[in-house]
Amino acid sequence: MTVSAIATAAVLPVEEPAGEPARAVRDSRPLRLITCGSVDDGKSTLIGRLLWDTKAVKEDQAATLERDSSGRQNDLGLPDFALLLDGLQAEREQGITIDVAYRYFSTDRRAFIVADTPGHEQYTRNMATGASTADLAVLLVDARAGILEQTRRHATIATLMGIRQFVLAVNKIDLTGYDRARFEELAHEFREFALTLGVKQITAIPMSALKGENVVYDGSTAMPWYEGPTLVETLEKATTRSSQTVGFRLPVQRVSRPGESFRGYQGTVAGGSVKPGDSVVVLPSGMVANVSKIVTFDLVRNAAVAGDAVTLVLDRQVDVARGDMIVAIDSQPMTGRGFDAQLVALQPEGIEPGKRYWLKSGSRRQRVSIEPVSQLDLATSKWNAAARLPMNAIGKVHLVFDEQAIFDAYEQNRTTGAFILIDPDTNNTVAGGMITGRRAEIGGIHKDDQRVLLSLPAELAEKIMASELFSGRRQDVEVRHTSAGRAAELLAELDE
Structure with missing residues (x-):
């Protein structure tokens, strides 16, 4: 398959048989998406255009937009769409996004919740917040500047947050004269990078957010060589993350x-x-x-x-x-005192090895020590050994708890697999992270985690633990209660 075919490959709408006109089937589940990428790639303008063309801008909002855009209209005489997202005074003065802005819009087929996130490196923490609840990431790239380090950082964070659906929006394609070769080059480059992250579901779309080409309406007049879907068509077909991958x-x-x-x-x-x-x-x-x-x-x-x-x-x-x-009872999370995790450092002081932090996950707060293992080099996509993690670093760490902790892997459950680290001295949130597994499962058996795991019916487990067999070794045994039926299945598997 050629690079061109790969770049434009997409699932096109199914043609309906002749007869009655097809009626759109509306998906009742809203899709949560995030726009991310480097600064000035056009994230706010893209969402503003989405809201404008899907008629999500009410009359009073449109009037305010017209007023606030006075003197800032573009060559097409259109208002400054970014003002629909940039609500802070500092954002409007500097022409940048600082905070995460959530907006809602819908089509005949689906409702959407979109988060506009900042592109500046110093606001990476805000981008991570928006990605934590998203089903899909729209990663913008300026067709002239190409894929930058911040582009790769945002793609990596989105992947760590469990996002597996990406739209590569090659924006400002009109400023390159609708250069097909440039689009295909960027699509190929990002796909190669995404493979290192384990991401394969990518739709690359050439577009002009300012002119609205391939956003809601197709841009075939300017780009007859592109035969893929528009951004909205892609979003309508995207899937939402299931929260049923683990038990209750x-x-x-x-x-x-x-x-x-x-x-x-x-x-x-x-x-x-x-x-x-x-x-x-x-x-x-x-x-x-x-x-x-x-x-x-x-x-x-x-x-x-x-x-x-x-x-x-x-x-x-x-x-x-x-x-x-x-x-x-038949589908329990991991328990233990040692876990492996990946995190993003959010404060200037970074993550100090050996320092005891508060870890908060849901309603549970526990003391934990951090052992940095490695840091991701965004230039090479390699994990290099690291003794500490500076601000905005993406790292792998060992978590060592003072008492028993309870987690699912983040890939299986975002709620029970995510956490934040709080500095006990300042009460600042210093990192956001996700659990990758229990330490013994990820890195082999450790001297501090040589434990026996028993999955037994409750009454049988209590009798066995009270017997002489485990006398003096109760601290080395972890018991997970299960039903009699499940225990019988486990015994049958051992007999095979």
Whole structure:
């Protein structure tokens, strides 16, 4: 396949048979996307054009835009679309994006939530915030300047945040005379870089955000050589991340005890689903119970799924506190004191090796020490050994906790696999990170993590742990309670 074919390859709309005109099927799930890239690549202008051409700008907003654009119209006589996003006074004065701006728009097929993020290196932390909830990244590149270090940094951070769908928007293509060779060169260069990140789902689109070519409306008049989709057509076909890749997760935010006859555990479901009668485990204690009732503000529910804020009532008295996690008995997260992670340093002082920070994940806050392992060199895409991590560095680290920690891998669950680091001296957020795995699983067996893992029904596990077999070695054993049926499956697999 030629570079040209690779660069323009895309899934085109399916042709409907002759007869009745096709009716668009609307996807009920909004797509969350982020625009990123280096400074002055046109991110705010692109989103402003999206809002304008999808009729998401209300009359009063349009009037304000016309007024604020006085003296700043472009050669086409159009208002300054970037003003729809840049709301801070400093942003308007400097013509840059500083904070993350969220906007909403929709088409006949779908609704969208878009985050406009800053391109300057010093505001990388804001870009990471926007990427943490996005399903897709629109990475802008100025067709004249090409792919820069900040372009690669943003692509890397978006990948670390779990984004696997990219649109490479080769913007300002009109300023190169709609140069097809230049577009294909940049598309090929980015695909080669993306392969080093493990990203394969890329749609490259030549466009002019200012003129609106290949944004909402096609630019075939100026670019007859491009046969791929517009940006909006690509967004309409994108997929949202599923929160069902792991079992039920409920980080406990509050214990509700309005009276002696009621005890409930409140939180927002962070993964999977649950219904009355399901068996669950409370971590880190390992206590097993069944769900007897699911309560919301005004009714009793038959089930709860990811994103629901609920109160869970269990069928027995168990010790549950804020920061604990109630999980499915057959699909439990990782527990331990040593984890591997990747993070982005967000403060000028960087990450100090050996310093004890507060790690916050959901409603849980724990003491942790950081051991830097390596830092990503954005120029070569290689991980180099690092003793410390300066500001904006992307690094791999070991996390060593003072007590038992509970995580999923970030790839499986964004909520239970993400964390922030807080400096105990200043209360500043110094890093944002994601869990890649438990330390023993990633780097082999370590002397401080030589533990035995047992997955057994609760009653059997308690009897075995009370026997002489594990006398004096309880601290070396981690017990995960499972159902009798699952235990039988595990034994059958061992007999094969």
